[in-house]
Amino acid sequence: MSPENYLHLAALLFTIGACGVLVRRNAIVVFMCVELMLNAGNLALVAFSRMHGNLDGQIMAFFVMVVAAAEVVVGLAIIVMLYRSRHSASVDDASLMKL
Amino acid sequence: MSTLTALAAETTTSGGEAAQFWILAPIAVAGGLGTVLMRRAVHSALCLAGTMVILALFYLANGAYFLGVVQIVVYTGAVMMLFLFVLMLVGVSAADSLKETLKGQRLLAAACGLGLGILLIAGIGQASVGSFTGLAEANADGNVQGLASLLFTRYVVAFEVTGVLLTIAAVGATLLTHRERIERNKTQREQAEERVRSGEQLPPLPAPGVYARHNAVDIPALLPDGRPSDLSVNPTLRERGQVREVHRQALADLAAIERRTAEYQGRAVTVTPPRRAGDAAPATDEGNDTPAAEGGGNGDHGDNGDNGRDNGPDAAGEEARR
Amino acid sequence: MSFPLLTATAVLPAIGAVATAAVPAARREAAKWLALLFSLGTLALAAAVLLNFQPGGDRYQLTESHAWIPAFGVRYELGVDGIGVAMIALTAVIVPFLIGAGWNDADPREGETPAGRRWRPTQGFFALILMVQAMVIMSFAATDIFLFYIFFEAMLIPMYFLIGGFGDRAGEHGEERQSKQRTYAAVKFLLYNLAGGLIMLAAVVGLYAATAGQLEGGGTFSLQAITEARAAGELTFAQNTERLLFLGFFLAFAIKAPLWPLHTWLPNAMGESTAPVAVLITAVVDKVGTFAMLRFCLGLFPEASVWATPVVLALALVSIVYGALLALGQRDMKRLIAYASISHFGFIVLGIFAMTSQGQSGATLYMVNHGIATAVLMLVAGFLISRRGSRLIADYGGVQKAAPVLAGTFLVGGLATLSLPGTGPFVSEFLVLVGTYSRYPVAGIIACAGIVLAALYVLILYQRTMTGPTRSTTERMPDLRPRELAVVGPLIALVLFLGVFPKPLTDIIDPAVDHTLSDVGVEDPAPEVEARP
Amino acid sequence: MESLIGLLLAPPLLGAAVLLLGGRRLDRVGHWIGTALAATSFAVAVVLFADLLGRDAGDRTLTQHLYSWVPVGGFQADIAFRLDQLSMTFVLLVTSVGTLIHLYSVGYMEHDERRRRFFGYLNLFLAAMLLLVLADNYLLLYVGWEGVGLASFLLIGFWQHKPSAATAAKKAFVVNRVGDIGLAIAILVMFTTFGTFAFGEVLPAAADGGATETTMTLIGLMLLLAACGKSAQVPLQSWLGDAMEGPTPVSALIHAATMVTAGVYLIVRSGAIFEAAPDAQTAVIVVGAVTLIFGAIVGCAKDDIKKALAGSTMSQIGYMMLAAGLGPIGFVFAIMHLVTHGFFKAGLFLGAGSVMHGMNDEVDMRRYGGLRRYMPITFVTFGLGYLAIIGFPYLSGFFSKDEIIYAAFGRGGTQGWILGGVTLLGAGLTAYYMTRIMILTFFGEKRWQPDAAGHEPHPHESPRTMTIPMIVLAVGSVSAGFLFNLNHAFVDWLSPVTGIAEGDSPVSHLTVSIAATTVMLIGVAIAWWQYGRRPVPEHAPTGRWVTRAARRDLLQDDFNHAAFVLPGNYLTRGLVYVDHKLVDGVVNGTAAAFGGLSGRLRRVQNGYARSYAVSMFGGAALLIAVTLLMRAV
Secondary structure (H helix, E strand, O other): OOHHHHHHHHHHHHHHHHHHHHHOOEHHHHHHHHHHHHHHHHHHHHHHHHHHOOOHHHHHHHHHHHHHHHHHHHHHHHHHHHHHHHOOOEOOOOOOOOO | OHHHHHHHHOOOOOHHHHHHHHHHHHHHHHHHHHHHHOOEHHHHHHHHHHHHHHHHHHHHHOOOHHHHHHHHHHHHHHHHHHHHHHHHHHOOOOEOOOOOOOOOHHHHHHHHHHHHHHHHHHHHHHOOOOOOOOOOOOOOOOHHHHHHHHHOOOOHHHHHHHHHHHHHHHHHHHHHHOOOOOOOOOOHHHHHHHHHHHOOOOOOOOOOOOOOOOOOOOOOEEOOOOOEEHHHOOHHHHHHOOOOOOOHHHHHHHHHHHHHHHHHHOOOOOOOOOOOOOOOOOOOHHHHHHHHHOOOHHHHHHHHHHHHHHHHHHHHHHHHHO | OOOOHHHHHHHHHHHHHHHHHOOOOOOHHHHHHHHHHHHHHHHHHHHHHHHHOOOOOOOOEEEEEEEEEHHHOEEEEEEEOHHHHHHHHHHHHHHHHHHHHOOOOOOOOOOOOOOOOOOOHHHHHHHHHHHHHHHHHHHHHEOEHHHHHHHHHHOHHHHHHHHHHOEOOOOOOOHHHHHHHHHHHHHHHHHHHHHHHHHHHHHHHHHHHHHHHHOOOOOOOEHHHHHHHHHHOOOOOOHHHHHHHHHHHHHHHHHHOOOOOOOOHHHHHHHHEOHHHHHHHHHHHHHHHHHHHHHHHHHHOHHHHHHHHHHHHHHHHHHHHHHHHHHHOOOEHHHHHHHHHHHHHHHHHHHHHOOOHHHHHHHHHHHHHHHHHHHHHHHHHHHHHHHHOOOEHHHOOOHHHHOHHHHHHHHHHHHHHOOOOOOHHHHHHHHHHHHHHHHOHHHHHHHHHHHHHHHHHHHHHHHHHHOOOOOOOOOOOOOOOHHHHHHHHHHHHHHHHHHHOOHHHHHHHHHHHHHHHHHHOOOOOOOOOOOOO | OOHHHHHHHHHHHHHHHHHHHOHHHHOOOHHHHHHHHHHHHHHHHHHHHHHHHOOOHHHOOEEEEEEEEEEEOOEEEEEEEEEOHHHHHHHHHHHHHHHHHHHHHHHHOOOOOOHHHHHHHHHHHHHHHHHHHHEOEHHHHHHHHHHHHHHHHHHHOOOOOOHHHHHHHHHHHHHHHHHHHHHHHHHHHHHHHHOOOEHHHHHHHHHHOOOOHHHHHHHHHHHHHHHHHHHOOOOOOHHHHHHHHOOHHHHHHHHHHOHHHHHHHHHHHOHHHHHOOHHHHHHHHHHHHHHHHHHHHHHHHOOEHHHHHHHHHHHHHHHHHHHHHOOHHHHHHHHHHHHHHHHHHHHHHHHHHHHHHHOOOOOEHHHOOOHHHOOHHHHHHHHHHHHHHOOOOOOHHHHHHHHHHHHHHOOOHHHHHHHHHHHHHHHHHHHHHHHHHHHHHHOOOOOOOOOOOOOOOOOOOOOHHHHHHHHHHHHHHHHHHHHHHHHHHHHHHHHHHHOOOOOOOOOOHHHHHHHHHHHHHHHHHHHHHHHHOOOOOOOOOOOOHHHHHHHOHHHHHHHHHHHHHHHHHHHHHHHHHHHHHHHHHHHHHHHHHHHHHHHHHHHHOOOOHHHHHHHHHHHHHHHHHHHHHHHHO
8 A cells, every 4th residue: 555545546536626616506515625625635645644754744634624614614604695695606696706 | 443543553554454445445536526416415515524534534544543533523523514504504506507507617627627637646656655654653652642742832823823713714704694784673664664665565475375275385375366376485495496386186176166156156157277387297296306407497486476476466456455 | 414405396296286186176266376376386496496506516416315215225316417407497487387377277167067075176187287296306306216217107197197187178079089089198198108117117127236236335226326336437237238228218218208109199198188288298297208318318328328329319300300290280289289399309309319518408408498388389279279169270260360469479489389599499409400410410401301390380380270361260269368378478488588598597507418428428529620719 | 889789789679579568558659669769770870880980991890799698518609799891781771771661661551450560570670680680690690580580471471361471471481491491501510610600700710711612612502592591592582472462561671672682691791601612602693693584584474563573672682692602703792782772672662562552452563554643752763763773874773783794794704704694684674674564553544443342543642651761762772873883982881891802804894884774775675665555455465485484483383382392291191191000000009909819818707706716727737737847857
């Protein structure tokens, strides 16, 4: 068993998550895909930690989790807000970013 | 669980870990794919939760016991549940149409994903990834102790900052979702006046159900001419496409009653069985999903809503005249 | 530490701008008087500068120097030589008259009701003019290149609003089209000058890098420090570096000046803006360009200047002839004056790059004289346009009969523009010609063509607008009002005075020109034959 | 005495300032102020003249240095005056004729509401002309030179409501400017060559022969160009005929007696330069000879009395130029003819003005006729001027013209014969066209026509203010030549400045006189043959091609139009197009290109978050790719 396996898996999951972000329109699902990407990153970090024999990678993964949690909190709040005002959770409900 | 941890603790990888990896990794990938491809957000969330649990196992296998537990408790347990709560709050369009609206988006996304994947894998291949050093030494005092000693020494500033970040996130989320009342509440009188002024819907909305034979909230009431009143059902249900159609039998009964009444009173029959949008569809639970799933659900219901609104003032006017 | 006279001269109009802008909407008249007061105060300070300047003294006088951004060697360094004094005096003299001339130009128009209490076009107009004045004076006084650059660029902002925001009343094409053209002109002005400014910025940075690599105390932007270091041999530029830097500076100044073929923004800008703003552009703001050629291009890059001279002279000659010919072909009198200015700027550049004391003194005098002469012509044209509401020459005729004083002042302005002896421009134009001819005879003779063409376009303009039978539109045209006469009269007196007795100015300018020439390292060509007195 | 020189200039300058700035208050007395100031100037001139006469012949040069005008490095221009015999002659001519014409204008412009301004302009002209002849250096001369051009412009265009007058004024100024370039370039060359342009330094240096002949020729030719412009010599002659649009006193003062002769002054003043440049001298002679004949031919064909006289002026100045080109042999006589011409031509113009005054401003001689009985004083004074100009023996023209013809023969060789022949031919033509004017105007039958408004003309003698100047000028015309030749007074007076030389003439003085008189009589006879014997047709006969061309000023305007105006117009229009489409087009095109590009690029920014996400991921992928590639390399 070599670290490469874990890394490949992480890469695969990351790519899947990225595709999801690009393809899905439901903001919540998009958000979930982002989470998937973060988790893929965490997996790689954990694998690196074991590879190098120190805990810094795990620390990093820990921080990623914390920040992700914060992100989820704020992100979901934003989605709720958005839904309240637009009655939709679709990310391209309107081309909002265009003036 | 103990076998797994024991496996991971060893510096050299064992065949057991390989087996575990090759069994769990495909499931994790399948979960990821499911997250992306499932039409319903709830299903996506469940798939993601599955993937996360498997990842937690991988963490454990890699000697990150603390993280593995945290992954399950915090991530899968708390964060994903938060997702589900929000889904219940928001998830009216429970299913996402998979029809792409942006031109070339899917193609570009695929290209990007493919390119990114190839590049990542190429990068991994190029990097000199050695073998596992193993965490036996680092975890000698225990994984949690090791993490803690690092966290509270070298990474203490970052730790404090993330703490602040979390606090801010919590406050921010409360602030965002909290609706500040800028002006005072309208009194009932004012509300009533406003309603009269707008002239949209003066009397209370009609109650759901048909002739007390049904009192379910998902069945629209019938108007005097036999059409279902959209105002009588909760709009959220309508959004979700969970409105039950009025049964054909009930309509036929109504028509029969009308006919009999007409015969009794000796006047010409004016009421014909009304046509309905949902005539062709069977009025079952499964069938209710269909219009919504076709992606036109919103529009259709919107039209009905308009009809209902058009009827509203008429009815109100008649009532007022009486 | 003596009184910072130059700073005061530059800051006073800026204070005036703020004060004017702050006047409440209803007190329009007060704003006008306030602006006039501040511009007169600036004039008084400029007079103090003139009096405190010793023609025979140091090269740069009234200097002020403070560290500003030590990390990059940027200093707040001010100082004037004779050329700078002359230009500051010009600016200070012109602006009060512009305020007088534009007294009612920015008032809310008939039928326009104030859109709100904050709607204060009059205040804005005068505040912007004062702001431009402050920045121009600062550019003339700055001896730190970075400081100069900042004001050189910053003056574009108020100018942009002056051009785009205020136009002539009720044009021949209707309000909407006019406002569209005005926007076009303002944007064109801004883009042209910004483009030049950005190229200059690159050159400024390049200059800093070049000095930082060689000087012991680190890089510097100080003109004096660089000139001295070059003279002492501590600082040398590689040939290509110097040429590139020169081009970077020169391009910006040539756009501002403007030199053919970078001139096309000027007719638009002058044509669309009100007469006082047009004067501000051509008489004051553009002079920064030619002034900077003299001070920075020649002072910093003498070898490159000599290297570029043939091309610059050719461009200047083309400007002279081309501008005059195009002036002949114009149907819009403001554009005509703009093209005439292009021709005159050709003369100024010709004089600067002729590299003779007559040429450069003439060019400096020319800047002053052209400013005043064009002011007369343009302001009277503006008065004329405000009476009839059209800029087209063909819409006039026979004004002389109805408004003889207006016609007379217009003629004087025109005659000054065509450099009639006895008016200021003649002295300067002749000096430029003498300076050019003594080194480049062919160029001198070609430039003489400008003399004839100037007569043609001025007199054709005069003939078509002022003479001939009166028309229904010009029959009852009122003559100059006292306010207008008070604006034009002193300017005309000044033009005539400078034509008859330019010695006070030449005495100030001469030493500065000699310094510049010694920077470049050239001397006037000696006469072929020593005349026996 | 030197300080009086500035005082010559001051009165007219003051007058111009007061009259032009004074406003309506001065309307009632303005003309008298102007006249009085001109007379003051004349009085000062007389005082100075008396002073000069009191000095030795070699000590008659006064200079006055007022102040340093433009001191820049080696370039030192001063406001300084120089009064010697040559300038004194001009000063006397200008102030005396000027004063008379001021007086005449009082009557002539009586009904013009802008009379005050007219006198302001006249005073301005006097000041500029005095500056021109008093200047101590070429640059100051240039100021006067353009100053008189300005005054001429203002006065030709005095009746600005007439488009023809405005056009003529503009034309005069512009054509003069072409000549002025010549003077400007001449000064440039002088400064480059000698480092100075003061008379007192340039002229001796030129005489020393330090500079190459090419340089001197260049200076000479440029001075000639200037003279051509100011003195209406071929090829810059076209403005003079049109200049007759101005009021008649203006034509008399500026376009006959004084300003147009400034070219002759310039050439005589720069005699030393021309002496050092024989080629330039030859050019002067050629120009003079050509103009002499050209002007005469034009004068023969014109029906407009003023334009006929203008042709005559050109022709007479041609005489002077020719004489000036001959060098010291001719300088004195050029000036002498200039002075006598100043008297009789001014008188003739005033007479013409008087006739027009009586004939409702009619200028066509074919509508005059038989006026001698209605305007006796005009007839007599005009007749005396006429006799003087055709060179009737012992009148002023006789002396000056004969001397020029004699000097022309004195050129020697073939050139001498040719020039002599040309000048004689000119004398004959002069007699012809002047007789024609005389007969058409004063003799024969009445051919009067009502004017455009239908008023019948009632010819009458002009008021006293007009006749007195005419009488004075007539006296001058008759006596000047005789007085000048008394004891060679004029030659002795001028020769210290101009120098004098005797040519080796193949013919004697007497022969020349007899020949000139004979030719003159032939001219008179032909004119009488054509116009005196039979009634004059009211409309001019078509005539042969020469006549037709001469009526159109020998096609000069057509030539200018075809050679300069039309190409200039096309060039201008073309350049306007080029500027708009090409120079500006490049800029606008660049702007449009950027605009189009950004329009395209803008579509990428469609506002959909997912599109942006794609570009972000694409960018990330690109970055990774680049990093990997960099590592691989």
